[in-house]
Amino acid sequence: MKVILQDLTKKFPSRNKKANTEVTAVDCFNFEIPDGKLIGLLGPSGCGKSTTLNLICGLQQPTSGKIFFGEDEVTHLPPENRGVGMVFQNYALYPHLTVKQNIIFPLENLKGKAKLSKEEMNQKALEIAKLVQIDALMDRKPGELSGGQQQRVAIARALVKMPKVLLLDEPLSNLDARLRLQTREEIRRIQSETKITTVFVTHDQDEAMSISDMIVVMNEGKVQQIGKPQDVYNDPVNLFVAKFLGTPPICVFDGRVEAGSLIIGSDKVMDVDSVSDGEYTIGIRPEGFIVNDNGTLTCNLKTVEVMGRDISIVSEHGSCQTGSFRSIVSSEQGIDITKASVQFDLKPSKVFLFDKETQKRVPFQVK
Numbered sequence: 001m002k003v004i005l006q007d008l009t010k011k012f013p014s015r016n017k018k019a020n021t022e023v024t025a026v027d028c029f030n031f032e033i034p035d036g037k038l039i040g041l042l043g044p045s046g047c048g049k050s051t052t053l054n055l056i057c058g059l060q061q062p063t064s065g066k067i068f069f070g071e072d073e074v075t076h077l078p079p080e081n082r083g084v085g086m087v088f089q090n091y092a093l094y095p096h097l098t099v100k101q102n103i104i105f106p107l108e109n110l111k112g113k114a115k116l117s118k119e120e121m122n123q124k125a126l127e128i129a130k131l132v133q134i135d136a137l138m139d140r141k142p143g144e145l146s147g148g149q150q151q152r153v154a155i156a157r158a159l160v161k162m163p164k165v166l167l168l169d170e171p172l173s174n175l176d177a178r179l180r181l182q183t184r185e186e187i188r189r190i191q192s193e194t195k196i197t198t199v200f201v202t203h204d205q206d207e208a209m210s211i212s213d214m215i216v217v218m219n220e221g222k223v224q225q226i227g228k229p230q231d232v233y234n235d236p237v238n239l240f241v242a243k244f245l246g247t248p249p250i251c252v253f254d255g256r257v258e259a260g261s262l263i264i265g266s267d268k269v270m271d272v273d274s275v276s277d278g279e280y281t282i283g284i285r286p287e288g289f290i291v292n293d294n295g296t297l298t299c300n301l302k303t304v305e306v307m308g309r310d311i312s313i314v315s316e317h318g319s320c321q322t323g324s325f326r327s328i329v330s331s332e333q334g335i336d337i338t339k340a341s342v343q344f345d346l347k348p349s350k351v352f353l354f355d356k357e358t359q360k361r362v363p364f365q366v367k
Contacts, residue, residue: 001070001083001164001197003033003056008065010051025051027221029065036195038188040208040229043218044244049201052218053167056199057084069164082165085158085196089170091150093142093157100125100138103156110161128156131190148179152186159194166191166198172207184211205245209233217241234349239281239359242352248286250352251325253317255282260367262353265319269296269346271367272353280362281321281354288350289313289327291335295343304337311335315342 008029011022026048033039041049054060056067058079067075074082093102103125107116116124129135132152142150151171158166168187172180188211191198202208208215209229217224217232217240225237236242242250255264256279262270264282289297291313299315302324311331316324327344329335335342353362 002035003165003197003199004066004068005029005031005033005052005056006066006068008052008055008067009063010048010055010060011063024221026055026062029223031216031223031226033197033199034213036197037213038191038198038200038211040212040215041199041201041218042203042205042208042215042244043224044203046220047218048221049203049218050169053169053199053201056165057086057167058082083161083163085161085163085166087151087154087158087166087168087171089173091142091154091174093150093153095142098139098141099129099134099145099153102142102153103128103160106157106161124160125156128160131159131193132156132186146179147175148183151175151183155187155190159190159196162194163196166194166196168198168200170201170203172202172204180207187211206247209245217244219244236283236352237361239283239354239361242283242354242361246285248312248326248328250283250285251327252321253282253284253319254321255280255319257353262351264297265317267297270348270351273365273367275353275362275364279356281356281359283352283354284346285350286326286328288347289329290345290347291329291333292343292345295345297344297346299342299344301337301339301342304335306331313342 008026010026011024014021014023029052041052043049051060055062058077062075066073104121107121107124110116126135129138132155134149134152134156137145137149172183175183184207200212212229214227215229215232216226219240225232225241232241233245253264255262257272257275257277260271260273261268262272299317302314302316305312309331311329313327313329314324348366353364354360355362
């Protein structure tokens with residue numbers, strides 16, 4: 001089931017009644033979610049991603065705009081009639097019911113032609129439990145389960161009616177690091193097997209990039225960029241997107257272009273074409289550095305961390321906006337840790353220029 005969001009806007013009244021102003025949580029959101037895909041809604045806290053999810057499922061009504069499921073408009077349709085499954089951050093399981101009873105609960109509310117017999121409900125519950133691999137836990141209550149198991153029960157309960165759209169709101173936030181990794185892999189597997197259109201809300205860019213077919217990066221209610229995870233990482237449209245995606249984060253410098261040369265501090269680091277002279281913000285991905293004793297960028301060496309196949313180098317530069325930055329190089333690139341400085345060459349494909357005022361990406365070509 002494809003989902004179309006058309007000029008979707010949600011405004012809330014300001015808490016300051018005297019100001020008589022409104023707070024825009026979602027600002028003119030336009031996007032068509034393809035049928036059967038997993039979409040990651042990504043952004044910092046307060047960016048509007050959970051509000052967008054609540055608008056899709058009907059828990060909140062938009063101030064303006066429309067929502068379509070397929071060809072049918074559902075903008076003002078009650079949540080129970082939209083055919084959505086919702087999984088929350090806090091699981092929201094009934095503590096006095098068993099796993100089986102929690103999964104069956106949505107089926108007990110079906111009426112008319114959709115009403116199922118007890119045997120049919122038991123069969124559906126068992127099938128879904130096997131899909132999420134909790135069929136051995138059917139007689140336990142939520143308090144007897146781990147966090148990861150409880151989240152699987154919540155997913156099973158959302159899936160048992162085979163919804164048109166599955167909505168996941170920060171479903172992994174309450175899990176430890178190992179469980180988060182395992183559970184996100186399970187979500188990807190389950191979605192691939194069921195082919196249910198899924199929207200996954202998270203502030204964790206690693207989660208979104210690892211399991212999503214496409215990601216939507218949001219900030220302050222506005223969509224910043226939409227695309228395949230790797231495409232957005234490799235080709236950010238602005239500084240916000242570049243800084244939000246990537247671990248370690250992108251290294252940001254103040255720099256300038258003079259007569260076709262890109263300069264950081266006093267170092268001429270690259271020759272660029274089709275860029276006007278002036279001041280720019282320069283972003284360099286951590287993997288965009290190459291250690292070279294005769295490199296074009298000279299930095300003060302702080303620490304070197306060996307991480308198996310990679311080496312993490314923490315350096316300082318006067319033009320770096322954060323003072324120090326972290327670069328990741330192959331362990332095959334030897335580095336002399338006794339020196340006070342380190343020289344780098346840069347990979348052009350990992351270097352981005354941004355306008356200082358608008359923060360929009362400025363394209364360039366390497367001479």
